[in-house]
Amino acid sequence: VVKRDDSSLSAGDDYNAKVTWESILEPLGWTKVYSKADATAWRRPGKTEGVSATTNFSGNDKLFVFSTSTIFNSESSYSKFAAYAQIEHSGDFKQAAKALREKGYGASNELKTDWAGLEIHAPSMVQLHDENEEVATSSWIPREIWNENFDEEPPPSMLRREDGHNILYAGKVNALFGESESGKTWVALEAVRQELAKGNCVFYIDFEDSARGIFNRLQTLKCDMEKLKSFKYANPDEPLGEGIGEIMKTEIGKYLPTLIVVDGVNAAMNLLALDLEKNKDATTFSQKILKPLKIFGAGILTIDHVTKSKDNRGNYAIGAQAKRADIDGVAIACDVSLP
Structure with missing residues (x-):
């Protein structure tokens, strides 16, 4: 059995500690756009405007790439060692680590052989390693849960009814569905009004109405105009562009909304060229749009339509079963x- 000295410093860790992002990116033609706090925005080679990536956002010392036109994968983060591996060795971490060791990176990196424990290779000896050669695990591997201290499932905490009970769950995807003109948006805006009244921030991503329409409805609900300063509204009319997902996460982290409303799932899917009837597209919408919105524990409330025919609508909204799943x-x- 070959063991690594626990006191050793891996080549990847050593490289991460010693090199700068400037020394990695600038020789490739990347240019700095601006720096804010400890984070730096970068523009890729061949581009004359906009931001293509950031480094050290929130102090994580990682490169996050927005662009789809670089050697790096878009919407992905890289340590310095991972970036080196991608640039010099096509993402082969093993070859990258070997090359760095040959350049002198790493310390006390001697491998020791435990001859007494030597045995024939078996599946139980297989280990996963991360980009820095450390032993890692995977969410795919089953584990024991009998002795874990699970918190009790939090009860609903938003959209309080007249009887005092709440309806919507924080940190989960909730849904309102019904026919056109059935009051779905009014119900959602009452939830918005209540959260604003608590002093919380709310995001509203609207694919069906307008800022004026939503503002007028909130006024009708007698929403405190001072509280409306914590209401953030978006009315997307174009496909999800490069880097928008990361910017949205940044905004959520900045304002920490307790509720995010997505008004018009069908319209949103159409805007993103996703097929309402395909489970794969419904899952894509959930994975790329809805689940990332929960990053800081906000409750998500979607608004969706049902078919006009009560006989054929089933028990959920228009489209694939995956939308409900x-x-x-x-x-x-x-x-x-009542009419």
Whole structure:
């Protein structure tokens, strides 16, 4: 059995500690756009405007790439060692570590052989290693959970009813669905009003109405105008562009909204060229749009339509079954009981 001295410094860790992002990126033609706090924004070679990547955002000493036109994968983060491996060795970490050791990186890196423990290779001896050659694990590997201290499932904490009970879950994807003009948006805006009244921030991503329309409805609900300063509104009318996902995460981290409303799932999927009837596309929408919004524990509330025919609509909104499968909070049907 070959063992690494526990006191050793891996070549990857040593490289991460000694080199700068300037020494990695500038020889490739990358240029600095600006620096804010400890983070630096970069522009890729051949581009004359905009930001293509950041380094050391939130002090993590990582490169995060937005662009799809570089040697790096878009919407991905890299340590300095991972960037070196991608640039010089096509992402082969083993070859990259070997090359760095030959250049003198790493310390006390001697491998020791435990001859007494030598045995024939077996699957139980296989270990995963991360980009810095450290032993790693994977979410794919089953583990024991019998002795873990699980917190109790938090009860609903938003959209308080007249009887005092709450309906919506924080940190989960909740849904409102119903026919057109069934009051779905009004219900969502009441949840918005209540969160603003608590002094919380709310994001509203609107694919169906307008800023004026939503503002007027909040006024009708007698929302405190001073509290509206904590209401952030977006009305997307173009496909999800390069880097928008990372910017959105930054904004969520900055304002920490407790509720994020996505008004018009069908319209949003159409804007993103996703097929409402395909489970794969519904899952893509959930993975790329909805789940990232939960990054800091906000409750997500989607608004969706049902078919006009009550006989054929089933028990959820228009489109693929996967749309319902991705709801991990509560799904609420809105219906008009009085004309």
